[in-house]
C-alpha cells in the first residue's frame with residue numbers, strides 16, 4: 001500500500017522515509033497490520049507533527065488595515081514557525097506559533113484602539 005504524505009498528500013512508495021514531493025518525513029508503519037494503517041490514515045496525525053497555525057491571513061490583514069509594526073513582527077514569527085516546522089523542530093515551531101498568536105492579539109487590540117481614537121478625534125468628519 002502507498003504511504004500518503006501528511007504534508008502534501010502525495011502517495012509515496014511503501015518503505016519511503018520521506019515524501020518524494022515535499023521531503024517531509026513519512027510515518028513508518030510498514031510493520032503494522034493493515035487495519036492499523038487504515039486507522040492511522042483515518043485519524044489525525046500526531047499533534048507534534050502538525051504545522052502549528054501561523055495566522056498568516058490575520059497578520060497580513062492587520063498589516064494592511066492598521067499598518068501595525070506588530071503585525072509585521074507577527075508575520076516574521078509565523079515564518080520562523082513555518083521554517084522550524086520544515087526543519088522538524090516541532091518544539092520551536094510551537095513556541096513561534098504561540099508568539100505569533102500573542103503578538104497578533106496585541107496588534108489587533110492596539111489596531112482597534114487606534115481606529116477608535118482616530119474616529120473619536122474627528123479625523124473622519
Ligand SMILES: [Zn+2]
Pocket residue numbers: 005006007008009010019020021022023024
Ligand atoms: Zn509531501
